[in-house]
Amino acid sequence: MPVDLYLVRHAVAHVRDPERWPDDGRRPLTPRGERKFRAAARGLSRLLPAAEVVLLSSxxxxxxxxxRILAxxxxxxxxxxxxxxxxxxxxEExxxxxxxxxxxVVAVGHRPSLHRLAAYLLTREAEGAEIRIKKGGAAYLGFEGPLEPGAGELRWLLTPKMLRSLA
Structure with a gap:
């Protein structure tokens, strides 16, 4: 069965600050990052059929x-x-x-992991292509069959500004 994979990099978050967030995993989005991504999410939702979406996140x-904003x-x-x-x-994992x-499938994650994953799915090598997804941006990889390394095709790569323009 074909797979449509959308890789979304998390929206703009606060700058690392070990005093405020000793556990970096708890560092939140900025209010502005959340507001701008909400518009980008509306744009992305115009490109995706709602019924089939499996939303996975770090x-x-x-x-x-x-x-959550995407949902x-x-x-x-x-x-x-x-x-x-x-x-x-x-x-690989x-x-x-x-x-x-x-x-x-929509997967929400981080840099550089998403960039390396996209390259791996397109070329079978994590360093096989230079893919850069901006914070709050998205890449669409299509697979004619199952999701396998090297079998993906980059269909588009959109910045958050482009996604907002679709809203």
Missing amino acids: PYERAWRTA EEGAWPGPISLGALLPGARV TAAALAEHVGT
Whole structure:
């Protein structure tokens, strides 16, 4: 069965501050980042069919909130936590976890993990392509069959500004 994979980088978060957030996983989105991403999410929801979406997210606060906004604006089911989307996860593990899903899948995560994952799914090498997803932006990778390394095709890569223009 074909897979449509949308990789979404979390929206703009507060700057790292170990005094405010000793656990970096709890660092939230900024109010402005959340507001701007809400508009980008409306734009992305115009490109995606709501019924097929499986929304997976890193459990870190900034990615989780980004995924919740996507669910709210797209009228999709709430996100499912996926540890394989955490920063520093091995691309092989992330790809294997994503391959368990079919249809339309949205994965919300972090830099550089999402960039390396996209390259791996397109070329079979984590460093095989230079893919950069801006904070709050998205990439669409299509697969004619199951999600497998090297089998993906980059269909589009949109900045948050482009997504907002679709809202």
